Amino acid sequence: MNAPGIAFVRDARRVREHIGQQHRYAHILRVARTAEALARTHGADPARARTAGMFHDLARLYPGERLLRESEQRGLPIGEFERANPIVLHAPLGAELARDWFGVHDEAILSAIRKHTLAAATMSPLDEILYLADGLEPGRDYVGRADMLALAFDDLAAAMAAHLTESLNYHREHNMSPAPQTLAALEHYAPIPLREKRSA
Ligand SMILES: [Fe+2]
Ligand SMILES: [Fe+2]
Numbered sequence: 001m002n003a004p005g006i007a008f009v010r011d012a013r014r015v016r017e018h019i020g021q022q023h024r025y026a027h028i029l030r031v032a033r034t035a036e037a038l039a040r041t042h043g044a045d046p047a048r049a050r051t052a053g054m055f056h057d058l059a060r061l062y063p064g065e066r067l068l069r070e071s072e073q074r075g076l077p078i079g080e081f082e083r084a085n086p087i088v089l090h091a092p093l094g095a096e097l098a099r100d101w102f103g104v105h106d107e108a109i110l111s112a113i114r115k116h117t118l119a120a121a122t123m124s125p126l127d128e129i130l131y132l133a134d135g136l137e138p139g140r141d142y143v144g145r146a147d148m149l150a151l152a153f154d155d156l157a158a159a160m161a162a163h164l165t166e167s168l169n170y171h172r173e174h175n176m177s178p179a180p181q182t183l184a185a186l187e188h189y190a191p192i193p194l195r196e197k198r199s200a
Contacts, residue, residue, distance in 0.1 A: 004047055011054050014102065021061060027139055028057055034149070035133035041153050044125050052112040052130045055098035059090040067093060081179040088179065091117040119164060119185035128156045135163050161190035 012032075016025045032053030039049035059067060064086035071078055071089045074096055082089055095113040098104040112130040115123060119131055136149040136159075144166065152159035164186045171178045178186070 008050065008054075011051070011102070015054055015058070018058060018101075019061065024057060024060060027137065028054060030137040030139050031056060031130070031133045034137045035129050038129045038133055038152060038156075039126070042125060042129070042156060044129060048106060048109055048126060049112075049129050049133075051104065051106070052109045052116075052126065053133055055102055055104055055109075056094060056113050056116050056130060056134060057090065058097040058101075059093040062090060062093070079180065081177075085179075088117050091115065115181075118179045118181040119160070120181050121184035121188050123160070123185070125156060128160055132156065132159050132163060135167075157189060160185070165190050 012029065015028060019025045019028065032050045035049035035053040036046045038044075039046040059070075062070070067086045067089040068078065068083070071082075071093050074093070076089070076092050076096070078089070092114045095110040098113055099110060104110060108124060108126050111124065112127045115127045116130045116134050120127070123131070132149075132152045136145055136152055138146075138149070148159055148162050148166070151162055164182065167182065168178060168186055
């Protein structure tokens with residue numbers, strides 16, 4: 001096995017031990033593989049994309065009060081939305097854990113981990129790749145997923161628009177308000193005329 005292959009297997013083992021749940025670990029591996037494939041297609045760095053995928057959900061299984069407590073201890077920004085939905089804090093807190101426990105110091109990777117749940121107005125191609133890989137990996141089961149993943153291989157920005165619009169529709173159907181960060185991403189990738197055209 002080559003050196004990156006050995007590193008991948010070593011990281012995977014450590015993440016599996018940390019996560020301790022097969023279901024979530026299987027998702028993590030699918031996200032890592034999907035992100036790597038998207039990066040190859042779009043001329044981004046496959047190793048960085050894979051690493052971002054591997055470490056993106058380190059805090060995903062923490063209960064809400066632990067997410068709030070540890071985020072507060074680390075001085076992470078906690079807005080009204082985060083307070084009402086602490087689960088979203090697993091993204092910024094996960095980036096902290098990736099750095100402190102797994103030695104990930106690459107700011108591009110940490111940024112992708114931070115933004116993988118709520119997205120943001122400004123996203124790098126690596127941020128987009130992880131966000132899309134997380135939402136569109138083959139283990140996710142909802143109508144239109146495979147088409148959106150195919151779109152992601154074709155055009156990252158178009159897939160961001162489609163996926164964010166889906167997310168907005170989901171929020172509307174459930175009478176929930178999206179996070180300010182997600183609304184800012186929608187404004188960037190899918191301004192209102194485009195959203196209305198899509199949902200028409
Ligand atoms: Fe996540
Ligand atoms: Fe995830």
